[in-house]
Amino acid sequence: MSNYDVKDFALREDLIDELKEFQDKFIFPQHDKKPVIYFTGNSLGLQPRSTRDAVLAELEDWGKYGVEGHFMASSPWFSYHEWFHQPAAKLVGALPGEVVVMNQLTSNLHFLMVSFYRPSPNRYKILTEAKAFPSDRYAVVSQIKFHGFDPKDALIEIAPREGKHTIDEEDINEAIALHGESLAMVFIGGVNYYSGQVFNMASITSWAHQVGAIAGFDLAHAAGNIELHLHDWQVDFAAWCSYKYLNSGPGGVAGAFVHQKHAHASHLPRFAGWWGHDKDRRFLMEPDFVPIGGAEGWQVSNAPVLSMAAHKASLEIFEQAGMQKLSKKGKKLSGYLMRLLDVLNEKHGMPFEIITPREEHRRGCQVSILVKKNGRQVFEKLTARGIIADWREPDVIRVAPVPLYNSFGDVYAFYEALDAILSD
Numbered sequence: 001m002s003n004y005d006v007k008d009f010a011l012r013e014d015l016i017d018e019l020k021e022f023q024d025k026f027i028f029p030q031h032d033k034k035p036v037i038y039f040t041g042n043s044l045g046l047q048p049r050s051t052r053d054a055v056l057a058e059l060e061d062w063g064k065y066g067v068e069g070h071f072m073a074s075s076p077w078f079s080y081h082e083w084f085h086q087p088a089a090k091l092v093g094a095l096p097g098e099v100v101v102m103n104q105l106t107s108n109l110h111f112l113m114v115s116f117y118r119p120s121p122n123r124y125k126i127l128t129e130a131k132a133f134p135s136d137r138y139a140v141v142s143q144i145k146f147h148g149f150d151p152k153d154a155l156i157e158i159a160p161r162e163g164k165h166t167i168d169e170e171d172i173n174e175a176i177a178l179h180g181e182s183l184a185m186v187f188i189g190g191v192n193y194y195s196g197q198v199f200n201m202a203s204i205t206s207w208a209h210q211v212g213a214i215a216g217f218d219l220a221h222a223a224g225n226i227e228l229h230l231h232d233w234q235v236d237f238a239a240w241c242s243y244k245y246l247n248s249g250p251g252g253v254a255g256a257f258v259h260q261k262h263a264h265a266s267h268l269p270r271f272a273g274w275w276g277h278d279k280d281r282r283f284l285m286e287p288d289f290v291p292i293g294g295a296e297g298w299q300v301s302n303a304p305v306l307s308m309a310a311h312k313a314s315l316e317i318f319e320q321a322g323m324q325k326l327s328k329k330g331k332k333l334s335g336y337l338m339r340l341l342d343v344l345n346e347k348h349g350m351p352f353e354i355i356t357p358r359e360e361h362r363r364g365c366q367v368s369i370l371v372k373k374n375g376r377q378v379f380e381k382l383t384a385r386g387i388i389a390d391w392r393e394p395d396v397i398r399v400a401p402v403p404l405y406n407s408f409g410d411v412y413a414f415y416e417a418l419d420a421i422l423s424d
């Protein structure tokens with residue numbers, strides 16, 4: 001591929017890009033008085049221009065109505081979370097009653113595991129991916145210990161095979177079958193945060209169910225990145241955060257999914273709070289808890305409206321763009337980036353290894369690049385040129401060209417910058 005061809009591809013793709021106009025909906029940090037090229041939407045998404053007004057509107061209503069805002073605000077706070085059922089359901093492929101926006105990601109995982117990790121003396125193991133995001137591992141290990149089991153025995157971690165960076169799904173499935181009836185739960189990140197590997201959640205769920213285990217997923221790197229069909233896949237529970245691909249601000253309110261088949265399972269233990277109580281009777285302040293049917297019944301506290309206002313502004317953008325188009329463009333961007341990295345690898349004597357899977361169904365928009373020599377320096381030189389990527393010790397640069405605000409031209413600019421850095 002000649003240099004002309006690679007550049008021409010970017011120009012052409014940007015011209016015909018249906019999502020091009022969305023870039024203007026976001027605020028870019030500046031570097032040398034120019035907007036940066038921002039490839040860290042997988043870590044903290046950019047701020048939509050509409051967010052400020054959305055948050056200010058709630059502050060305004062609070063000022064205007066005080067406590068009456070619960071019912072008088074333009075979006076009454078009492079039922080604020082209900083707006084999210086439809087858009088959040090579309091995002092993860094769920095029925096509206098299967099999702100709720102509440103708390104934060106790791107908190108949601110704990111609340112959901114209270115209901116869905118119910119170990120018994122014979123069935124108590126949790127199977128997960130090795131090198132999961134630390135918070136997930138902490139959560140799972142602490143749940144195991146909370147129930148009086150020993151993680152050494154109860155935690156099964158599936159690692160990539162020797163010399164590989166991604167996990168063979170066969171190994172997951174085989175391990176599920178092997179541990180069989182001792183397995184209580186399979187819990188995996190739908191998209192691995194480090195390698196960008198996308199797991200076949202439908203298949204893993206089906207393997208888990210065959211041995212009678214629950215299947216749960218952390219969708220921090222999946223929600224807003226790839227298309228999901230949690231309902232059809234029969235996933236039991238899932239949770240995700242809103243501040244990565246979903247652009248809802250640092251520490252923003254999170255999401256949770258509970259499959260319809262569990263929605264009314266009143267025998268499931270849960271940690272209850274008043275916001276999960278029968279809505280018609282919430283303010284009667286009765287002593288006994290009656291859960292709302294569906295995911296809403298897992299709510300504990302009243303809605304953090306300021307954070308939810310930012311989330312609402314962002315999901316309005318997702319509603320306009322549509323997940324199908326976004327996912328398609330995200331994969332195309334990362335595919336293009338991989339091709340350009342191949343060109344550089346050839347030209348500069350193989351300085352990288354791409355650890356993200358090549359196949360379209362096994363990745364989203366993130367590409368993880370293992371830099372064989374001086375990775376940290378390469379990363380810092382990119383930053384100095386106004387290209388914001390993400391560094392993971394000891395040797396990986398994660399680059400996420402996100403479909404809402406990155407262009408093919410951005411990917412080309414990354415390639416040019418990297419070419420110059422390697423030629424130094």
Ligand SMILES: *Cc1c(COP(=O)(O)O)cnc(C)c1O
Binds near residue numbers: 107136189
């Ligand atoms: C980002 C991320 C988290 C962060 O958890 P919070 O509770 O939102 O702080 C947890 N797990 C995974 C897989 C993540 O990618």
